[in-house]
Structure formats: C-alpha cells, structure tokens
Amino acid sequence: MTQQQTVYLDHAATTPMVPEAIAVMTEQLARTGNASSLHAAGRAARRTVEEARELLASHLGARPSEVVFCSGGTEANNLAIKGLFWARRATDPARTRVLFSAIEHHALLDPVTWLAKHEGATVETTPVDKIGRIRLDALRQAVETDPGSVAAITTMWANNEMGTVQPVREVVELAAAHGIPVHSDAVQAAGYLPLDFGASGLDAMTITAHKLGGPVGVGALVIRREVEPVPLLHGGGQERDLRSGTIGVALIAAFAKAVEVTLARQAETTARIEALRARLVAGLTRVVPDAIVNGDPEPGAGHRLPNIAHVTFPGCEGDAMLMLLDAQGIECSTGSACAAGVPQPSHVLLAMGYDERAARGSLRFSLGHTSTEADVDRLLAVLPAVHERALAAGMVRQR
Amino acid sequence: MRVVAAMSGGVDSAVAAARALDAGHDVTGVHLALSRNPRSYRSGARGCCSIEDSNDARRAADALGIPFFVWDMSEEFADEVVDDFVAEYAAGRTPNPCLRCNEKIKFAAVLDRALALGFDAVATGHYAQLRTAADGTIEMHRATDHGKDQSYVLGVLTQEQLAHSLFPLGGSVKTDVRAEAAERGLQVATKPDSHDICFVADGDNAGWLAEKLGPRPGSVVDEQGTVLREHDGAYAFTIGQRRGLRLGVPADDGKPRFVLDIEPVSGTVTVGPRERLQVDALEGIRPLWCGTAPAGTLECTVQLRAHGDEHRASLTVDGDRVHVTLHDPASGIAPGQAVVVYDGTRVVGSATIARTHRREPVG
Numbered sequence: 001m002t003q004q005q006t007v008y009l010d011h012a013a014t015t016p017m018v019p020e021a022i023a024v025m026t027e028q029l030a031r032t033g034n035a036s037s038l039h040a041a042g043r044a045a046r047r048t049v050e051e052a053r054e055l056l057a058s059h060l061g062a063r064p065s066e067v068v069f070c071s072g073g074t075e076a077n078n079l080a081i082k083g084l085f086w087a088r089r090a091t092d093p094a095r096t097r098v099l100f101s102a103i104e105h106h107a108l109l110d111p112v113t114w115l116a117k118h119e120g121a122t123v124e125t126t127p128v129d130k131i132g133r134i135r136l137d138a139l140r141q142a143v144e145t146d147p148g149s150v151a152a153i154t155t156m157w158a159n160n161e162m163g164t165v166q167p168v169r170e171v172v173e174l175a176a177a178h179g180i181p182v183h184s185d186a187v188q189a190a191g192y193l194p195l196d197f198g199a200s201g202l203d204a205m206t207i208t209a210h211k212l213g214g215p216v217g218v219g220a221l222v223i224r225r226e227v228e229p230v231p232l233l234h235g236g237g238q239e240r241d242l243r244s245g246t247i248g249v250a251l252i253a254a255f256a257k258a259v260e261v262t263l264a265r266q267a268e269t270t271a272r273i274e275a276l277r278a279r280l281v282a283g284l285t286r287v288v289p290d291a292i293v294n295g296d297p298e299p300g301a302g303h304r305l306p307n308i309a310h311v312t313f314p315g316c317e318g319d320a321m322l323m324l325l326d327a328q329g330i331e332c333s334t335g336s337a338c339a340a341g342v343p344q345p346s347h348v349l350l351a352m353g354y355d356e357r358a359a360r361g362s363l364r365f366s367l368g369h370t371s372t373e374a375d376v377d378r379l380l381a382v383l384p385a386v387h388e389r390a391l392a393a394g395m396v397r398q399r
Numbered sequence: 400m401r402v403v404a405a406m407s408g409g410v411d412s413a414v415a416a417a418r419a420l421d422a423g424h425d426v427t428g429v430h431l432a433l434s435r436n437p438r439s440y441r442s443g444a445r446g447c448c449s450i451e452d453s454n455d456a457r458r459a460a461d462a463l464g465i466p467f468f469v470w471d472m473s474e475e476f477a478d479e480v481v482d483d484f485v486a487e488y489a490a491g492r493t494p495n496p497c498l499r500c501n502e503k504i505k506f507a508a509v510l511d512r513a514l515a516l517g518f519d520a521v522a523t524g525h526y527a528q529l530r531t532a533a534d535g536t537i538e539m540h541r542a543t544d545h546g547k548d549q550s551y552v553l554g555v556l557t558q559e560q561l562a563h564s565l566f567p568l569g570g571s572v573k574t575d576v577r578a579e580a581a582e583r584g585l586q587v588a589t590k591p592d593s594h595d596i597c598f599v600a601d602g603d604n605a606g607w608l609a610e611k612l613g614p615r616p617g618s619v620v621d622e623q624g625t626v627l628r629e630h631d632g633a634y635a636f637t638i639g640q641r642r643g644l645r646l647g648v649p650a651d652d653g654k655p656r657f658v659l660d661i662e663p664v665s666g667t668v669t670v671g672p673r674e675r676l677q678v679d680a681l682e683g684i685r686p687l688w689c690g691t692a693p694a695g696t697l698e699c700t701v702q703l704r705a706h707g708d709e710h711r712a713s714l715t716v717d718g719d720r721v722h723v724t725l726h727d728p729a730s731g732i733a734p735g736q737a738v739v740v741y742d743g744t745r746v747v748g749s750a751t752i753a754r755t756h757r758r759e760p761v762g
Contacts, residue, residue, distance in 0.1 A: 319468065319470075319471075320512075320516060323427070323466070323468050323516070324516060324517070326466060327427070327466065338469075341430065341432065341453055341457070341468075341469030342432045342469050342470075342471040342473075343471075389515065389516055389517050390516075392515040392516075393512050393515035393516045395515075396508075396511045396512055396515045397508075397512065
C-alpha cells in the first residue's frame with residue numbers, strides 16, 4: 001500500500017492542538033505541584049490555574065469565578081442539566097419539566113433521558129425546522145402551557161452535525177420572563193463564533209478544549225455565581241464545591257492558551273475557513289450534482305458554523321463512502337452516533353424531517369485551522385469515483 | 400487483491416486476516432453486526448454478535464495495522480437467516496442456520512457489497528481448502544484438520560462465490576492456528592471456540608423458539624398412535640432426539656425411544672425404537688453445485704450434519720431434485736438438514752433434505 005498524505009476533514013470530532021498549547025502543556029507536565037497544596041509548588045500550580053481561569057473568563061465574557069473546570073463537554077453537560085434539575089426541584093417541587101431540543105448531542109440527550117427514567121423528570125423535546133433550527137413558537141407554547149413547572153431549558157449554541165446556529169438569545173428572553181434557567185452546549189460554537197457569556201443571559205454554558213485547539217480531557221462549565229447546581233462528584237470540592245477531583249494544571253493551562261490563541265485569530269481563521277467551505281460546497285455540487293448540502297445555507301454567526309458541510313448523497317450509504325474515502329486517505333465522519341460501531345441514522349436529520357435512508361446516506365465534512373485548499377481539492381478529486389462505487393454498493397443493498 | 404477479511408472477534412478469523420495480509424493482499428477488516436440488539440457482553444453461549452466480540456475484532460485489526468469497519472447486516476440476517484430458521488421449525492423441519500448464513504449473508508450480501516465497493520474477495524476463518532483445477536475451476540476440499548473441517552457449512556457456495564473467497568486456514572490444524580495467534584500477539588489467541596447458534600442465547604433452542612412461535616400444543620404418540628403425553632410445541636423436538644422426551648411410561652420392550660417423525664400441521668410427534676430411525680435413501684431439493692452439476696449416477700460420499708459421519712452413496716440429479724441412495728444407512732436424519740456431497744475430499748455440492756426413506760416407512 002502506498003503511503004499518502006492524509007486529509008483531515010473531521011475537525012468537529014476533534015481538531016489538532018495549536019502549537020502554543022502543546023508548548024504550554026509540555027512545560028507544565030514537567031512540573032510538580034497540587035494546586036490545593038499550601039507549599040510553594042502548590043502555590044505555583046494554583047497560580048497557573050487561576051491565571052488560566054482569568055484568561056479564559058476574559059475571552060468568554062465571564063467572571064473568573066464563573067468558570068468551573070471539569071473533564072470536558074460530557075461532564076459539563078451532565079453537571080449543568082442534572083445539577084440544575086435537582087437544585088430547582090429542591091427549592092420548588094413543582095418544577096419537574098426539562099425542555100431540550102431534538103438535535104442535542106448525546107452528551108446532553110442521554111443525561112436528560114436519564115433524568116426522565118430515574119428522577120421522575122418530565123422531559124419534552126422542542127422540534128426543529130428543516131434546516132435544523134429549533135422552533136421558538138413550539139418552545140414558547142411548551143413553556144407558556146405551565147411556566148411554573150419548568151425546571152430548566154437547554155439548547156445548544158450550534159449543532160455538531162449541521163452547524164446550524166440556534167436562537168440562544170431568543171430562548172433566554174423567553175425563559176427569563178418566567179424565571180427559568182437556560183443552559184447551552186457551546187462545544188462546537190466556541191472555536192468558530194464569538195461568544196459572550198455575560199451578554200448572552202445564559203445561566204450555564206458548556207465548552208471543551210479539544211474542539212478549539214486544546215487537549216482532550218478538559219473543559220468547563222461556565223455558570224453564573226447565583227446558580228448552585230447539585231454536584232455530580234463529591235470529594236475535595238476543588239472547583240467551587242461544584243466539582244471535585246485534583247485539578248489538572250497542565251490541561252487547564254493548555255486549554256486557556258488554546259482559547260487565547262484561537263480567539264485572537266478567530267475572525268481571520270473563520271473567514272479563511274468559510275472560503276474553503278464555499279470551495280468545497282461548490283466543487284461538491286459540481287462533481288456530484290445530486291448531492292444535497294443540509295442545514296442553513298446562509299453564512300454568518302446567526303446562521304451556521306463556517307466549518308461544517310453536512311451532505312446527503314442520495315442512494316449511497318454514509319458508512320460505505322466513509323470507508324472508501326478513508327482508503328484514499330481522506331478522513332471525515334457520518335456525523336452521527338455509533339452503536340457497537342454501526343452508524344445509526346442521525347437523530348438530527350430525522351428531527352429535521354428526513355427519512356431513515358437519507359439519514360444513513362450522509363457525511364459530515366468539517367474544516368479547521370489546519371485545513372488548506374489542497375485538502376479540499378484532494379477530496380474533490382477522489383469524490384466522483386468514491387461516489388460511483390458507493391452508489392453501486394447502495395444498489396446492491398436495495399436489491 | 401483487495402480483500403475484505405470477515406472478522407468475528409474469534410481467533411480463526413483474526414489469523415485468517417493476518418495470513419491474507421502476509422500473502423500480500425490489501426486487507427480491510429470487517430465485522431458483521433448481525434444482531435439488531437447486540438448484547439453488551441456474552442452470556443453463556445459464545446455468540447458472534449456481542450459488542451465484546453466486535454471490540455475483539457477491532458483490537459485484532461488494529462494489532463495487524465489494517466483498516467477496520469463494522470458492517471450492519473442485521474436486517475439481511477434477520478430476514479434471510481433468523482426468519483427462515485423460525486419458519487423451518489414451524490414447518491417441522493430442522494434447518495442449519497450456518498449454511499444459510501454462508502449462502503445468503505457472508506458469501507452473498509457481504510460479498511456483493513464488497514465487490515461493489517471495489518474489493519476482489521472475502522476471506523474468512525473457515526477450515527476448508529480451495530484448489531484451482533487444470534481447467535481453471537475452483538475446487539473446494541475438506542480441511543487438513545478433519546476435526547475442524549467446515550466444508551459442510553460451505554457446501555452451498557457456487558463457483559462464482561468460490562472464485563471470490565479465501566480460506567487461509569484450510570491447510571492448518573487448530574492448535575497451530577492458536578499458537579500462531581499467540582506468536583503474532585493477538586489477544587484472541589486463547590478465546591474459546593464458538594458453539595451453538597449465534598443468535599440463540601445460552602444455547603436454549605427450544606426456549607428461544609417457544610418465545611418466537613408461542614404455544615402450539617400437540618401430542619407425542621407411539622407408532623401405533625397411542626398418545627403418550629401432550630406437548631407445548633413440536634419445535635422443541637428434533638428427529639433422532641432421545642433425551643428430554645419425558646414419556647413417563649417405558650416402552651413395552653423397555654428399550655429407549657427416539658423421535659421418528661414430526662407432523663407440522665397437527666404437531667404430532669411420533670416416537671419409536673432406534674432401528675426405526677435408519678434411513679437408506681433421501682430426496683433433496685434446492686441443489687447448489689460448487690461446479691457443474693453431476694450427470695448420470697455419481698458414486699460419492701455424503702455428509703448429513705455438521706461434523707457428522709461420511710456415508711457412501713449413489714446420487715442422481717433430476718432437475719432441481721436429487722435422489723440419494725445410502726450404502727451405509729444413516730440414523731436420525733431430519734428434513735431441513737443439508738446433504739453435502741463429496742467426491743473424495745472435494746465438495747461437489749449440496750441440497751436441502753426434503754424427505755427420507757426408511758426401510759419400513761413410519762405410518
């Protein structure tokens with residue numbers, strides 16, 4: 001087999017660390033010191049963590065005390081939604097409803113489902129439109145039916161499969177009228193859209209390092225001081241008593257550095273990525289005319305992420321195309337979750353009204369800070385042959 | 400060649416993939432997801448459908464440094480194998496789902512998909528040998544390891560399918576394959592062999608069928624028609640079965656009794672003495688030939704169940720039916736089972752047993 005340069009088009013799964021973050025992390029890994037210790041080494045570690053917290057807060061429009069470090073997006077989402085539910089129900093037993101959008105990531109869907117199954121929560125899905133944006137009218141109706149029974153609302157900032165940006169501000173306004181806390185999973189948005197936690201009016205927001213050039217294994221729940229969710233992990237109470245566990249100094253330092261570097265270049269990077277995406281979409285529809293690009297076609301922070309192109313190839317199976325592209329050194333995703341390695345039809349596409357076959361015949365190409373025109377051109381060069389084969393294989397299965 | 404190595408998560412298919420790679424092929428590992436609701440971990444019976452097996456297959460592929468994917472064949476498997484299995488039992492026959500899976504899934508749905516995707520062949524860990532004859536036809540022969548020989552369950556493959564198949568283990572004995580797996584550092588080296596039907600949990604065939612088919616009461620009778628007991632479903636019985644008949648009263652002559660016949664419509668199960676199980680001729684339908692169909696009368700050997708004995712026989716083909724006269728009588732042969740025909744070590748083809756002839760037919 002000839003070795004070829006791989007083309008990485010799966011930045012929404014995880015994106016390469018920025019060199020500055022690798023440098024900071026490597027330097028920190030060589031140091032000893034528990035940030036909770038009182039001696040000099042401990043104080044040095046603590047200083048690194050607090051400086052990282054301040055840096056991160058300043059870039060996200062938050063106060064340092066609002067940043068709670070944890071292991072990543074899944075933990076932050078669990079802490080937010082379970083913690084908010086338990087806390088609100090404790091102060092007001094009538095508040096048992098959790099409203100969430102149909103297109104949330106499994107890291108939020110599953111804790112919500114768990115609350116319904118084990119904690120007696122009434123969970124209600126907010127439907128989305130054809131481009132994957134939640135329907136505010138439906139959410140308003142759900143809230144106004146009985147506002148006093150809603151414990152929390154959660155809606156992601158931008159969808160991880162489609163890239164469609166959600167109307168977070170409108171959701172917050174709608175909820176604020178009834179004193180309902182709102183959480184947003186901003187994991188996908190953080191690297192590509194300007195986020196201002198304070199201005200957003202959110203009560204809690206999830207971010208994670210590895211989607212914006214930091215390491216895997218660290219993230220944060222940004223949460224207002226007045227909101228006191230019930231913790232998931234009990235122990236030393238290191239993070240505002242909301243999250244216990246020895247603080248990962250090197251991870252946190254690298255996380256903050258990645259945020260600093262990525263956000264400083266964000267306008268420039270996203271403009272470049274948007275142009276690459278345009279090249280990809282134009283080329284794609286030229287070489288495979290019946291391909292359908294899903295989600296919001298409009299660019300811009302209120303519409304969609306600049307880096308995701310989610311495409312349906314009628315008559316093909318996404319996993320067959322993925323395999324054929326992988327054999328050509330091109331790495332992308334079907335965008336949806338796997339069960340035992342088998343891609344499941346995307347719940348996001350199903351919620352958008354697609355049928356199961358279309359939902360299985362889709363791929364997500366996601367660009368990032370290391371993507372180049374050559375990457376896009378290489379994909380476009382191999383795509384016609386790959387598509388033809390996948391189409392043939394799709395016909396075999398429908399026989 | 401570009402080869403799909405079907406990897407079950409067991410030791411055989413892992414070594415088969417490794418050997419295909421060593422032979423210079425461009426190998427991609429594929430695990431077949433056959434169950435709609437895969438169990439997280441095996442319970443009792445060794446299946447091929449658990450998440451643990453899928454992970455074992457992935458680990459082996461990673462160790463070999465080959466790409467690995469899971470192909471969802473659960474719909475095809477449910478339609479072609481599981482539903483057929485249930486329908487066959489409901490009709491009073493005894494099917495072999497492994498042959499069915501090879502015929503309809505592994506060397507059909509999977510092979511077709513592989514070919515469409517640009518692969519040239521499918522490699523599996525089956526113990527059988529392929530040889531190219533002087534005229535270019537591919538012959539399938541019994542494996543070197545007679546104890547492990549799986550040519551019986553492959554007897555449904557046609558020339559076209561054989562031409563796109565690789566069985567890298569056919570010339571090896573199992574102990575060597577295990578040793579080789581250990582030598583290659585494959586974690587599955589000591590994994591136990593699979594037995595039983597992969598989709599039936601804990602090997603409880605009767606219980607599984609009862610769940611699918613519901614109660615279908617009937618009687619167990621002797622050859623004179625005397626009712627010995629009632630039962631909840633004839634699918635719990637297999638021709639030749641002796642154990643678990645729970646007949647209460649012993650036979651007049653005190654000898655053990657066996658299931659001789661199952662009548663699917665009434666659900667009547669007939670029992671009788673061992674000698675009445677003897678079959679000396681049978682009729683097969685749905686013949687599948689590995690090459691050209693035999694003309695005239697073929698003196699051959701036949702095998703009537705997996706790991707069963709060989710019987711000397713004469714075979715004549717009559718359109719889509721075959722007539723087999725057994726020179727060595729066989730015992731406990733049920734309609735639905737496959738008769739696989741051999742010329743020496745070479746597999747000639749197979750058919751599904753439709754009817755058996757006893758020296759003194761029952762009833």
